Amino acid sequence: MMNFKNYFSFLILFGFFSACQTGSVQEVHSTLETIAKTTPLTADIQRVAMQKTSQDNIIDKTSCFMIKFPYVVTVNNVQIPINSPSDYQLVLNNIYANPYGNDIVSIHFPVTVKFEDYTEKSIDNQTDFNNLILQCQASSNAFGKINCIAINYPITINIYDTNYQIASSTSIVDNFSLYNFITNLVPNKLIAISYPISILNQNGQNVIITTNGQFEDVIKNAVDTCPSNTITMLDFMQVMTTNSWKISYYFNKDDQTSYYNGYVFTFSPDFTAVATKSGITYNGTWSTILANGVRQFAIKFQSDSLGKLDEGWKVFEFNISQLRFRSEDGNTENDYLYFEKN
Secondary structure, eight states, rough: EEEEETHHHHHHTTEEOOOOOOOEEOOOOOTOOOOOOSSSHHHHHHHTSOOOEEEHHHHHSSEEEEEEESSEEETTEEEEEESSGHHHHHHHHHHHHHHOOOOOEEEOSEEEEETSSEEEEEOOOOHHHHHHHHHHHHHHTEEEEEEOOEEOSSSEEEEEEEETEEEEEEOOOSSSHHHHHHOOTTEEEEEEEOEEEEOOOOTTOEEEEHHHHHHHHHHHHHHOOOOOOOHHHHHHHHHHSSSEEEEEESSSSBGGGGGGTTTTEOTTTTTTEEEETEEEEEEEEEEEEEEETTEEEEEEEEEEEGGGSSSSSSEEEEEEEEEEEEEEESSSSSSEEEEEOO
């Protein structure tokens, strides 16, 4: 551990500075590479570090979980022990080798399944297994693991405790450690990845990452192009105009989400928009275009209190219950606007 006053220059490297003699600390985003638990990049990195669960879909037919080794399956009357990822190919080989088989993969119970958050559950029979899949489908609106990116470990994360003005660092050696580190991160702690780090992309190439912005761009590319991340194709216009929405996160130089508490937004197919709060209605417009394969979004209201929403947004990610936009600025930090279904 290092005392803040004695290691002021050390903290500058982490992206922190003292605002005055009282020792109050202010967060500075991508310019100085600091992030907090609520920063979008933090959540995206945690999703990269999640347990991969899609690799055994030929067996369990779901990406909600994977079945923990070892276990046994039967395919076309042939028992196949599954002891490692390489054994998935044995299942495929058996399916391809018997064109007249029923190709049903029967799991020998009991088995243990592992979820994206590394928790485990014992499943005793097929009925419990089917019920678990139904439960997963009912809660499938959450954004899951970001595939096709592998962080090359170890990496170092610098930590600053704003309550006690103490700096430290920790070495992260695998995805499990990184996932749990972020899970246990508390609001009074700011972190900074010690760059450079390297990641393995979906083409098997090592990519050197030197900034938060670059890391975010690499993650965005994986979200858009990795087949394991683009399972369901949704119509953006239909999603936008089907639901009413509230702002779940807004960042512009700092977290300003609370400014928009109580607002409910609706977007009509004729590109008119309405925001309501406490019985007061604000009229506006919205628009969207595809430019070079990137979905862009704009919103404008006849209200000073909603004026900051008028930016050149790009869709980062969306599903039927969440819309995530990012406004990119090559010189300073990115801005973020998240909606969730009301």
